[in-house]
Amino acid sequence: MTCRGLIISAPASGAGKTTIMLGLLSALRARGLTVQPFKNGPDYIDPAFHAVASGRSSLNLDSWAMSREQLAGLIGSHTDVDLMIAEGSMGLFDGVASKGETGNGASADLAVLTGWPVVLVLDVSGQAQSAAAIAHGFATFSPKVRLAGVILNRVASPRHEALIRKGMAEAGLRVLGALPRRQSMALPERHLGLVQAEEQPQLVALLGELGEFISTHVDLEQIHTLASGTLGHDASPVAIAPPGQRIALARDAAFSFIYPHLLEGWRRAGAEISLFSPLADETPDPDADACWLPGGYPELHAGRLAAAAHFLEGLRRFAANKPVHGECGGYMAMGAGLIDAQGTRHEMAGLLGLETSFGTRRMHLGYRLATLLAPIPGYETGQHLRGHEFHYATIVQQPDDKLACAVDANGASVTEAGSRRGLATGTFFHLIAPAT
Incomplete structure (x- = not known):
């Protein structure tokens, strides 16, 4: 048996990955599913939001800093779930110039290691069929990375959505959802990223609203069905030395x-x-x-x-x-x-x-x-x-x-x-x- 999962990624930062990740966690949890969240790369703010949305601690997975055994052990010790979802960092293939323990820190490294297919979030503001060209490029850039489909974000109108869907169909790409523009869903930020989860008293209510929004505009059944992976359940966590007893x-x-x-x-x-x-x-x-x-x-x-x-x-x-x-x-x-x-x-x-x-x-x-x-x-x-x-x-x-x-x-x-x-x-x- 393998660890079934997906990676939520994008062509670049600012496309809406975190918002969609939180909405998916909230929506799937509301349907009674147990979802284990992860965050690619060195981020200590997003996992706190993941934890509130999913009800489970979210862990960082970092191919530059962690060995293959460490990564497999972290994933393998959290398999008592219906599926796993990892939020990517920056763009799908973005990492540092040199390889670390397992890779260069890119979300694509995690996709290769786990076999988890990628859901690509596209900010389609100011474009129509051209969005399909971008998605097609990401789908074909690496034969080791599988693209499950795309979620269209910041769609301006039904006509705008129809044009983009036409381009995606011609490129043979699956559209898993289309989210209309909605400024009220933005999370407050400060200089190191989002304002911390514990500082937002209305967060639970906001996540509930976000989950309903995602449920309305994203095919959750397909999201669940498309989750897959190649990493087995048998990996044990690598020991970490504590600072003291x-x-x-x-x-x-x-x-x-x-x-x-x-x-x-x-x-x-x-x-x-x-x-x-x-x-x-x-x-x-x-x-x-x-x-x-x-x-x-x-x-x-x-x-x-x-x-x-x-x-x-x-x-x-x-x-x-x-x-x-x-x-x-x-x-x-x-x-x-x-x-x-x-x-x-x-x-x-x-x-x-x-x-x-x-x-x-x-x-x-x-x-x-x-x-x-x-x-x-x-x-x-x-x-x-x-x-x-x-x-x-x-x-x-x-x-x-x-x-x-x-x-x-x-x-x-x-x-x-x-x-x-x-x-x-x-x-x-x-x-x-x-x-x-």
Whole structure:
């Protein structure tokens, strides 16, 4: 028996993949089907929306950062479902220039590995029969990637839809749905992507409405029937080393960017996770073996964090005897100070001498392959780690010892690879998986 699934992809970002993915999850769930969602690539926001829509944790699958065994293990450990649906990233064949563990990170890599056919989302604004030429190109570009059909998005009128369907029929392509323009369905965004799921109190109602919209305009029976795959159920999850037996994990609106497969792997290894909220002025569990501060949006809550005296003092006490590691936003909160977009400096924990600023935004984006120069919780000196960096903060000063040497996906050296002081360590890149 194989893992039956589909991949929702598109020619480019902005075509409506996430909206359609969420609508499909909601609509299929409403019909009583159990659907396991996945996200291709290093995205920590979309999976949270997938989880609300499907009722199941959504996991990232990344061919650049994960080995074939890791990918197969993640998929094979979630087979108690009616079907699987993965949301692609960027365009179907878009990835980095060089190969990583299994591929270059493109959604097409995942299609080849799993045998899942692709549903191509097309933004048909401003075109008619020409949309078929685009879809035909994607259908024939790689013989290893199968196109199940297309969903037409942002259709202007019944006449517009008829013209596009005519072109698709002539190209021998299946139309699985046609969605009329509907601006009210847009999800709010900010600088790193969608506003987080937990910050949207009306999300459940919106997803219900989105599911009804998809049910009306997409052939769900065909979607279910077309799901297939070549990957078997027998793959076992690859072990993930936890930071400790008991882990104090920051979790709130300022610190929520951690990949679900890591949490799942830590728990599978027998670790206990003790959550605490810095924004609620809570401290890490003093009985924990290690503290982990994930990324998020500390810059949006810098004033509250600076005023959370109980949290800051508790974190300092913890770091005096036990390891604390921060990623991106967590790294910034461990520093001496954070300057917000208005130019106001906020005092942070001071575990590191790092000073960061959002006064002048500059995007830092890309895969990272790092070699540790000192241990972090769960990994020893010399360990190679694969991760991803995405932030707009700039470093004002970083006086501490260097934590790692890092290169990007093309092998070019990355100047900033984290810092360390005592038992405190931090990086701007988010860990995805150890390199094999």
